[in-house]
Amino acid sequence: MAEAQNSPTSGFATAGGPPPVGSTTAGAIAVAAEADSTVATRMSAPPSFDVADFPVPHGREEEWRFTPLERLRGLHDGTAVATGDGVKVAVDAPEGVTVETVGRDDARLGRAGTPVDRVAAQAYSAFERASVVTVPKETVLTEPIRIAVHGEGGVAYGHQLIELGAFAEAVVVIDHTGDAVLAANVDYVLGDGAKLTVVSVQDWDDKAVHAGQHNALVGRDASFKSIIVTFGGDLVRLHPRVNYAGPGGEVEMFGLYFTEKGQHQEHRLFVDHNVPHCKSNVVYKGALQGENAHAVWIGDVLIEAAAEGTDTYEMNRNLVLTDGARVDSVPNLEIETGEIVGAGHASATGRFDDEQLFYLMARGIPEHEARRLVVRGFFAELVQQIGVPDIEERLIAKIEQELEASVA
Amino acid sequence: MATLEIRDLHVTVEADNATKEILKGVDLTVKQGETHAIMGPNGSGKSTLAYSLAGHPKYTITGGTVTLDGEDVIEMSVDERARAGLFLAMQYPVEVPGVSVSNFLRTSATAIRGEAPKLRTWVKEVKEAMERLNMDPSFAERNVNEGFSGGEKKRHEILQLELLKPKVAILDETDSGLDVDALRVVSEGVNRVRETGEVGTLLITHYTRILRYIKPDHVHVFANGRIVESGGPELADKLENEGYEAYVKGGASA
Numbered sequence: 060m061a062e063a064q065n066s067p068t069s070g071f072a073t074a075g076g077p078p079p080v081g082s083t084t085a086g087a088i089a090v091a092a093e094a095d096s097t098v099a100t101r102m103s104a105p106p107s108f109d110v111a112d113f114p115v116p117h118g119r120e121e122e123w124r125f126t127p128l129e130r131l132r133g134l135h136d137g138t139a140v141a142t143g144d145g146v147k148v149a150v151d152a153p154e155g156v157t158v159e160t161v162g163r164d165d166a167r168l169g170r171a172g173t174p175v176d177r178v179a180a181q182a183y184s185a186f187e188r189a190s191v192v193t194v195p196k197e198t199v200l201t202e203p204i205r206i207a208v209h210g211e212g213g214v215a216y217g218h219q220l221i222e223l224g225a226f227a228e229a230v231v232v233i234d235h236t237g238d239a240v241l242a243a244n245v246d247y248v249l250g251d252g253a254k255l256t257v258v259s260v261q262d263w264d265d266k267a268v269h270a271g272q273h274n275a276l277v278g279r280d281a282s283f284k285s286i287i288v289t290f291g292g293d294l295v296r297l298h299p300r301v302n303y304a305g306p307g308g309e310v311e312m313f314g315l316y317f318t319e320k321g322q323h324q325e326h327r328l329f330v331d332h333n334v335p336h337c338k339s340n341v342v343y344k345g346a347l348q349g350e351n352a353h354a355v356w357i358g359d360v361l362i363e364a365a366a367e368g369t370d371t372y373e374m375n376r377n378l379v380l381t382d383g384a385r386v387d388s389v390p391n392l393e394i395e396t397g398e399i400v401g402a403g404h405a406s407a408t409g410r411f412d413d414e415q416l417f418y419l420m421a422r423g424i425p426e427h428e429a430r431r432l433v434v435r436g437f438f439a440e441l442v443q444q445i446g447v448p449d450i451e452e453r454l455i456a457k458i459e460q461e462l463e464a465s466v467a
Numbered sequence: 468m469a470t471l472e473i474r475d476l477h478v479t480v481e482a483d484n485a486t487k488e489i490l491k492g493v494d495l496t497v498k499q500g501e502t503h504a505i506m507g508p509n510g511s512g513k514s515t516l517a518y519s520l521a522g523h524p525k526y527t528i529t530g531g532t533v534t535l536d537g538e539d540v541i542e543m544s545v546d547e548r549a550r551a552g553l554f555l556a557m558q559y560p561v562e563v564p565g566v567s568v569s570n571f572l573r574t575s576a577t578a579i580r581g582e583a584p585k586l587r588t589w590v591k592e593v594k595e596a597m598e599r600l601n602m603d604p605s606f607a608e609r610n611v612n613e614g615f616s617g618g619e620k621k622r623h624e625i626l627q628l629e630l631l632k633p634k635v636a637i638l639d640e641t642d643s644g645l646d647v648d649a650l651r652v653v654s655e656g657v658n659r660v661r662e663t664g665e666v667g668t669l670l671i672t673h674y675t676r677i678l679r680y681i682k683p684d685h686v687h688v689f690a691n692g693r694i695v696e697s698g699g700p701e702l703a704d705k706l707e708n709e710g711y712e713a714y715v716k717g718g719a720s721a
Contacts, residue, residue: 100616406530414561421521422627423549423578432574436610
């Protein structure tokens with residue numbers, strides 16, 4: 060196990076112990092007196108809605124260095140042209156929810172966050188119609204809103220907005236299936252006291268490419284829970300990002316990925332504690348198996364000078380099941396005020412250990428059953444925190460299925 | 468009657484790019500109902516014997532035979548050995564994060580018994596076994612060996628011994644790191660299993676202390692990769708008084 064356990068008091072601590080072959084676990088905590096955030100400035104261009112403001116990446120930029128650009132199929136350099144039959148989006152919403160399809164000029168779009176890289180800006184510059192799902196204030200839904208995004212084999216750019224009025228409560232499940240080359244952003248706007256749980260499942264076919272930015276703007280005393288589940292696709296690269304619109308916001312960001320042979324799955328998180336007395340808790344867990352399975356996790360947390368009373372923790376755990384897989388896990392915590400409740404991060408990448416296998420097998424448990432037991436256990440704790448029973452069951456079934464495939 | 472027969476066992480291990488022979492011809496027969504204590508100084512190869520019998524991949528068997536009721540143990544995988552009736556209580560049981568004790572025990576019992584134990588009787592069986600070992604019921608919900616104290620790890624090993632009912636139990640330094648109270652509880656657990664008369668016990672230890680609680684029928688002194696002297700319980704008394712010095716002179720200790 061390579062373990063990076065840092066706390067604010069430890070200053071510039073980084074990973075300790077030798078990492079396993081084929082992984083990096085480099086973390087950093089910076090304590091800055093000035094408001095010059097390196098988390099923000101190490102991007103190669105400032106955020107913008109216009110793709111023209113971003114140079115075409117060459118792969119050595121901080122935000123692109125882990126990504127195989129050639130597998131983005133032109134999403135990064137303007138050569139991927141929307142085909143009109145890229146994806147089908149179907150929204151199934153309970154009564155009381157407004158579902159609209161709107162044009163680019165709708166003033167409600169783009170409020171939750173600005174694209175931070177060229178592909179997200181490309182998506183914003185290229186989409187023609189956006190889906191807007193609105194839950195009116197004080198509406199408490201008992202059934203989830205289900206959004207099915209099905210790839211039809213083409214190239215597509217998209218935008219979705221999910222907005223909850225003050226004190227509204229909703230669960231949204233976004234399901235990505237099929238085959239597509241898709242760049243799409245999703246905005247979540249939470250009114251004061253609203254509660255939103257979003258489960259985004261990337262269950263793509265083997266060749267799909269999916270990139271995008273998920274922006275949440277969390278209202279005063281609102282709660283936002285994001286669960287990102289990535290299983291499929293050739294390349295998936297998502298930016299789940301959070302901003303707070305007022306104090307008292309609480310955010311939980313959970314992620315679960317199962318990276319198979321040849322897949323590239325990249326999750327780049329950013330929590331911007333820009334107002335006082337907000338909480339964030341980030342837990343991402345991934346299992347990898349097979350030659351050239353590559354998972355990337357970037358966890359950036361910025362506590363701005365104004366954000367007194369912040370309480371934040373982020374954790375990434377990876378379980379490498381076979382040789383030939385690679386993990387890059389980089390937690391970054393930047394703190395501009397000492398007047399906080401807590402801040403910390405941890406990152407660890409471990410192999411499924413021969414000694415664990417021996418112990419279980421020495422109790423009569425066959426090897427494939429032993430592996431299942433460990434991987435199920437690894438994910439179970441996280442799955443139990445989702446709080447949406449049918450999603451929990453589906454994920455457990457999916458994990459079983461992935462494991463069965465690996466045993467065969 | 469189950470019998471474990473070890474004949475002229477030679478085992479090597481790879482270390483620092485060199486192959487080193489650790490076991491240099493071990494002969495031992497353990498029959499059901501018997502208790503054999505294997506005693507020896509550090510580095511004599513006692514733990515290697517335990518792990519080789521269980522099939523740990525680190526060790527290579529280069530010569531000799533091991534049979535359980537005539538079946539070739541060396542040919543079996545680790546899990547097959549366990550299902551055939553071999554049990555190794557480990558000196559350093561490993562943590563298995565995310566797997567609860569109750570899930571682990573049930574999965575293991577299902578594998579060993581060939582069918583899932585009936586839930587109602589199983590819950591009772593586990594509960595009673597845990598009570599006998601002074602284990603708190605909350606223990607079952609903890610992850611295997613995660614954050615366990617030394618004593619808890621050993622009780623958990625003996626809990627498995629009681630539940631899995633092997634034909635031959637190898638206890639690798641089960642006494643090490645235990646205080647007197649924990650040693651007594653653990654020893655009582657081993658004795659309950661021994662009293663059934665259905666298990667052959669191979670008790671590997673550095674110290675004579677545990678032999679006050681678990682009375683062996685045979686005592687073997689292990690030095691430099693083989694058994695150098697065998698006798699009855701009186702041999703343990705001799706070791707208690709004289710130590711291993713007589714056996715490790717002349718660089719006999721590895």
